[in-house]
Amino acid sequence: MSKWKLTTEFTFDSAHYIKDYNGPCGRLHGHTYKVRVEATSNQLHGSEFCPHPVMVADFRSLRWAKKDVSKGGLDHGLLNEILPPNYETTAEMIAKFIYDETKKRVPEGVQLKVMVSETANSWVEYEDET
Numbered sequence: 001m002s003k004w005k006l007t008t009e010f011t012f013d014s015a016h017y018i019k020d021y022n023g024p025c026g027r028l029h030g031h032t033y034k035v036r037v038e039a040t041s042n043q044l045h046g047s048e049f050c051p052h053p054v055m056v057a058d059f060r061s062l063r064w065a066k067k068d069v070s071k072g073g074l075d076h077g078l079l080n081e082i083l084p085p086n087y088e089t090t091a092e093m094i095a096k097f098i099y100d101e102t103k104k105r106v107p108e109g110v111q112l113k114v115m116v117s118e119t120a121n122s123w124v125e126y127e128d129e130t
């Protein structure tokens with residue numbers, strides 16, 4: 001079936017440490033996290049800002065995490081304090097957190113894939129089961 005795929009990328013700067021990690025990652029340090037969000041659908045929808053069914057999902061709803069922590073995003077925050085206790089601050093669980101929160105912001109049926117990278121050489125992807 002034909003479908004649309006939106007892709008958007010952004011960065012945010014935040015601090016974290018991995019609890020009980022025996023090494024440098026267990027100490028407080030920071031990253032410029034790079035995030036890519038893909039949203040796929042075979043249907044178009046309206047959004048909070050547009051009543052007409054003309055988009056897979058509003059790009060604004062895919063980019064919430066880049067906002068300052070005081071405005072509900074992840075930028076310039078301490079991830080260990082922002083993420084709920086059942087999420088550790090590994091790239092894997094940050095990707096899942098962004099996926100879970102973005103799911104709440106997009107129309108039902110929109111498929112998501114979230115990529116998170118802490119450093120230029122490593123990244124993780126989390127996506128819907130196909």
Ligand SMILES: Nc1nc2c(c(=O)[nH]1)N=C([C@H](O)[C@H](O)COP(=O)(O)OP(=O)(O)OP(=O)(O)O)CN2
Pocket residue numbers: 018025089090091092118119120121122
């Ligand atoms: N599977 C995972 N492994 C590690 C994670 C993670 O989130 N998932 N995170 C870390 C640390 O947070 C760390 O900040 C990254 O460590 P490292 O890869 O050693 O970073 P480098 O600066 O050495 O990366 P380069 O790309 O080689 O410069 C560790 N492991």
Ligand SMILES: [Zn+2]
Pocket residue numbers: 016025029030031118
């Ligand atoms: Zn780190």
